Amino acid sequence: RKVRVQAHEAAVREPYDPDELEAYFPEDVEGQGVWKSEVAPSGESTAKVDNICTRRRIGDHMCPELFLLGMQKGGTTSLWMFLVTSQDLEIQRPLNTYKQGAMPKEVHFFDKQDHYAEGPESYAEHFAVRDLESQVSLDATPGYSRYARVPSLMVATINVERSRFLVAVRDPVHRSYSWYTHILQRLIARERFNASYQVFDYKFSLMAKYLPRLINECVDEFVQRPELVFEGCWHLSPYMRKTKGVLINETGLPTIYPFIVNSIFADSLYGYMMLHLFRYLSPDKFCIIIYENLVASFADELQHIAPCLKAFGREISERDVARGLPMQNHIKCATCRNFELLEEEELKAVGRDLNEDLFTRSNDVFRDIMREHFNRTGVANWEEAYNR
Ligand SMILES: Nc1ncnc2c1ncn2[C@@H]1O[C@H](COP(=O)(O)OS(=O)(=O)O)[C@@H](OP(=O)(O)O)[C@H]1O
Numbered sequence: 001r002k003v004r005v006q007a008h009e010a011a012v013r014e015p016y017d018p019d020e021l022e023a024y025f026p027e028d029v030e031g032q033g034v035w036k037s038e039v040a041p042s043g044e045s046t047a048k049v050d051n052i053c054t055r056r057r058i059g060d061h062m063c064p065e066l067f068l069l070g071m072q073k074g075g076t077t078s079l080w081m082f083l084v085t086s087q088d089l090e091i092q093r094p095l096n097t098y099k100q101g102a103m104p105k106e107v108h109f110f111d112k113q114d115h116y117a118e119g120p121e122s123y124a125e126h127f128a129v130r131d132l133e134s135q136v137s138l139d140a141t142p143g144y145s146r147y148a149r150v151p152s153l154m155v156a157t158i159n160v161e162r163s164r165f166l167v168a169v170r171d172p173v174h175r176s177y178s179w180y181t182h183i184l185q186r187l188i189a190r191e192r193f194n195a196s197y198q199v200f201d202y203k204f205s206l207m208a209k210y211l212p213r214l215i216n217e218c219v220d221e222f223v224q225r226p227e228l229v230f231e232g233c234w235h236l237s238p239y240m241r242k243t244k245g246v247l248i249n250e251t252g253l254p255t256i257y258p259f260i261v262n263s264i265f266a267d268s269l270y271g272y273m274m275l276h277l278f279r280y281l282s283p284d285k286f287c288i289i290i291y292e293n294l295v296a297s298f299a300d301e302l303q304h305i306a307p308c309l310k311a312f313g314r315e316i317s318e319r320d321v322a323r324g325l326p327m328q329n330h331i332k333c334a335t336c337r338n339f340e341l342l343e344e345e346e347l348k349a350v351g352r353d354l355n356e357d358l359f360t361r362s363n364d365v366f367r368d369i370m371r372e373h374f375n376r377t378g379v380a381n382w383e384e385a386y387n388r
Pocket residue numbers: 071072073074075076077078142174178179181182295325326327328329330331
């Protein structure tokens with residue numbers, strides 16, 4: 001398959017070869033060796049999986065059966081906080097995670113090769129011992145939605161029949177900008193993040209100008225099979241790793257580590273991300289909520305996770321609704337070095353192009369999914385806010 005690059009040919013990098021990548025990536029973007037470790041999914045149907053998760057014995061550690069899979073920057077920390085602090089829902093959080101001292105929200109078992117390799121017993125040990133059949137625990141790792149291999153690994157490990165999956169989506173432009181900000185505030189000290197951002201003079205608007213074309217070239221290759229788009233084009237896919245960089249005219253630098261900047265936009269392709277998840281996990285086990293609605297009308301939007309809680313005999317109480325959505329994880333970056341602060345109108349202008357060039361196609365897929373599987377129409381018309 002030929003990779004087309006419409007950029008200044010002289011400055012265009014050759015495709016990254018595996019040795020070069022090896023040198024760039026002594027470890028994964030997020031700090032583990034995920035991208036290069038071929039974790040072979042077992043391919044076993046869940047009926048055949050026999051492990052601590054499927055056995056569910058009283059007296060054993062309890063694997064999660066409720067998952068908050070994403071999307072990253074979709075308000076997941078607030079939703080998690082709401083769920084695990086409810087006195088009525090009785091949802092258990094992990095005792096600890098693999099990362100010492102981390103908030104007990106994100107276990108990162110399925111997206112980190114080293115953790116997955118430790119096996120289900122190790123996963124379960126992060127949760128309390130079960131002393132009642134009705135207990136349920138939650139793994140809220142929004143990064144799971146970013147890694148194409150995760151759902152197949154889940155199917156090979158968890159009790160799929162009993163499990164339920166929550167996903168919070170958000171205006172893709174705002175989600176992308178929020179993740180750009182997150183990287184700039186929390187991860188930019190890492191050499192690869194800094195190098196990839198530097199090419200764009202650290203500017204979101206420049207990333208938004210160049211990345212849609214690169215991502216679209218990949219999406220176009222798979223568009224006849226929309227359920228394969230995410231696996232084909234997610235930020236660490238072979239296609240994306242091999243793709244040639246482009247020259248950024250404004251800085252005169254060619255892209256480097258494109259997957260870091262890719263992910264800012266590729267992780268907002270919710271339609272394709274959901275179709276990928278549905279290849280492994282049945283839509284009727286999902287509850288999808290829309291961040292903007294959750295913020296604007298908490299009680300109403302919360303009802304859309306009710307079916308997933310009901311599966312465990314849990315009901316959202318009036319006093320839960322009254323508690324409202326806590327505010328968590330708002331990253332203020334005003335004083336971050338090199339931060340491109342985009343005021344509302346400026347972000348709108350950037351977002352308009354992003355929608356036209358990249359997001360609308362995936363949003364259409366997402367809206368079809370909402371109509372078909374969740375009987376919700378007229379939701380998530382994010383682009384309307386950007387209309388000229
Ligand atoms: N109550 C409430 N109202 C409005 N917005 C809220 C609320 N709680 C969290 N947030 C916003 O959610 C963003 C963080 O999302 P996540 O917690 O999913 O991020 S992470 O993926 O876990 O890092 C982050 O968005 P940005 O501020 O745009 O970065 C938070 O501000």
